Structure formats: structure tokens, C-alpha cells
Amino acid sequence: MTASMIAEGNLEDTGDKRVMSSNIQSSSLLDKTRAALKRWFTGNREELESLRNANHSLTQDFDAIIEAWALALEMSKQVGEGHIRRVTDMTVEMARRMGLTEGHIVHVRRGALLHDIGEMNVPDAILLKVDSLLPAERAILRKHPAYAYEMLSSIESLRPALDIPYCHHENWDGKGYPRGLKGEEIPLSARIFAVVDTYDAVRIDRPYRKAWSTQQTWDYLAQQAGVLFDPAVVSVFIETYKKS
Numbered sequence: 001m002t003a004s005m006i007a008e009g010n011l012e013d014t015g016d017k018r019v020m021s022s023n024i025q026s027s028s029l030l031d032k033t034r035a036a037l038k039r040w041f042t043g044n045r046e047e048l049e050s051l052r053n054a055n056h057s058l059t060q061d062f063d064a065i066i067e068a069w070a071l072a073l074e075m076s077k078q079v080g081e082g083h084i085r086r087v088t089d090m091t092v093e094m095a096r097r098m099g100l101t102e103g104h105i106v107h108v109r110r111g112a113l114l115h116d117i118g119e120m121n122v123p124d125a126i127l128l129k130v131d132s133l134l135p136a137e138r139a140i141l142r143k144h145p146a147y148a149y150e151m152l153s154s155i156e157s158l159r160p161a162l163d164i165p166y167c168h169h170e171n172w173d174g175k176g177y178p179r180g181l182k183g184e185e186i187p188l189s190a191r192i193f194a195v196v197d198t199y200d201a202v203r204i205d206r207p208y209r210k211a212w213s214t215q216q217t218w219d220y221l222a223q224q225a226g227v228l229f230d231p232a233v234v235s236v237f238i239e240t241y242k243k244s
């Protein structure tokens with residue numbers, strides 16, 4: 001059999017049974033390979049599916065633990081029921097509106113829930129004090145963002161969520177704490193959270209002051225745009241919530 005005969009598809013005419021037999025063997029080998037690959041893919045698909053389910057369930061448990069931890073802190077601080085859930089929901093909504101991706105928002109949500117977790121290291125005598133704080137007490141309270149960083153930065157899954165607990169008291173004008181970050185040096189999630197947290201916190205009755213009226217709150221946010229708060233964030237916040 002010549003190369004030209006093969007090229008022209010004249011195998012039948014050659015009478016060369018060995019070629020046909022070789023083709024049958026190849027075809028059977030191909031079928032076996034396909035069957036083995038199919039078994040391999042099916043087995044791995046099931047294994048992957050089971051790993052995916054286990055991962056999903058672990059993530060849900062992880063988030064439930066974070067939420068329980070945050071709510072326990074809220075109860076012990078007596079900041080008013082629902083504050084943490086409200087500020088978390090609003091921060092997530094604002095983060096979406098300001099273009100953060102869903103992958104980033106998972107961490108924004110965790111960060112908002114844990115924003116004041118560093119206060120676990122601040123004595124109750126300071127946290128629950130009704131009268132004005134003394135300068136030394138205020139200095140201890142102002143350490144809570146750094147405490148949050150110290151407590152959580154060794155947990156790898158929580159590291160991307162630390163922007164809010166660590167930076168939510170930084171001010172747009174650079175006069176905040178703990179690091180005096182300025183403008184866009186402050187992570188966007190923390191700039192968003194600062195506006196949301198202030199909006200919710202001032203509208204709650206506290207032992208040392210009455211809740212602010214809605215108008216007073218909007219006026220304050222507008223005055224502090226460009227001082228305490230990112231003006232772009234205040235603008236989106238007003239657009240999103242002032243009408244509702």
C-alpha cells in the first residue's frame with residue numbers, strides 16, 4: 001500500500017487486512033479512553049460538588065459566628081438594638097452603589113459587623129460611662145481600632161475585612177485616628193461606613209444626649225462633607241436614603 005492510496009482513501013482496495021484491524025483496535029482504544037475519561041470526570045464532579053457544598057456550609061457557619069459575636073458586643077455596649085444590623089445593611093447597599101464588587105462586599109459586610117470589636121479590650125467603666133470621658137479614658141477608647149487590628153489580623157480569612165474595624169474613625173481631613181489617614185488614603189469601605197454609622201448613631205437616644213432629629217442629622221452630614229466625611233460618599237448617601 002502506497003502513501004497515495006492511503007491519502008485517496010483506497011484502503012478497501014488494497015486488501016490489506018492489517019490496516020483495517022489496526023483501525024478497529026484504535027477505535028476500540030478510543031472508546032475505552034473516552035469511557036475512562038467520562039468515569040474520571042463524573043467521579044471528580046461529584047467530589048468537587050461535595051467539596052463546594054462543604055465550603056459553602058463552612059462559610060455560612062463562619063458568617064453566623066461573626067454575626068453572633070457582633071450582636072453579643074452590641075448587647076454588652078447597650079448601643080441600642082438593631083444598630084449593628086442597620087449599619088451593616090446600609091454599608092453593603094452603599095458599597096454596591098459605589099461600585100464595589102460582590103467579592104469585595106463579602107468582606108465589607110464582615111467588617112461592618114465587626115466595626116467596634118476592638119472595644120472588647122476597653123473596660124466597661126469607660127464604654128458604659130454616662131458622664132463625659134476624661135482625657136485618659138478617651139485615649140483608651142480611641143485605641144479600639146488598633147485593638148481590632150491586633151485581635152483579627154492573624155486570622156487570614158478576616159484580614160480583607162479589617163478596613164472598617166481599623167479605619168472607621170479616620171477623617172477625610174486627616175485629623176482622625178489611629179493613623180491620621182487623609183482623603184482617599186482611607187479605604188472606601190471605611191469612608192462609607194463612617195457616614196452610615198454616624199447617621200444611625202446620632203439618631204439613637206443615649207444616656208448623655210437625646211437622639212437628633214432627622215433634619216439635624218442631614219444638616220450635620222452635609223456640613224461635614226469634606227471635613228469628617230468623603231463628599232462623594234455623603235452625596236450618594238443623601239441620594240440613596242434622604243427620600244426614603
Ligand SMILES: [Fe+2]
Nearest residue numbers: 115116168169
Ligand atoms: Fe468605633
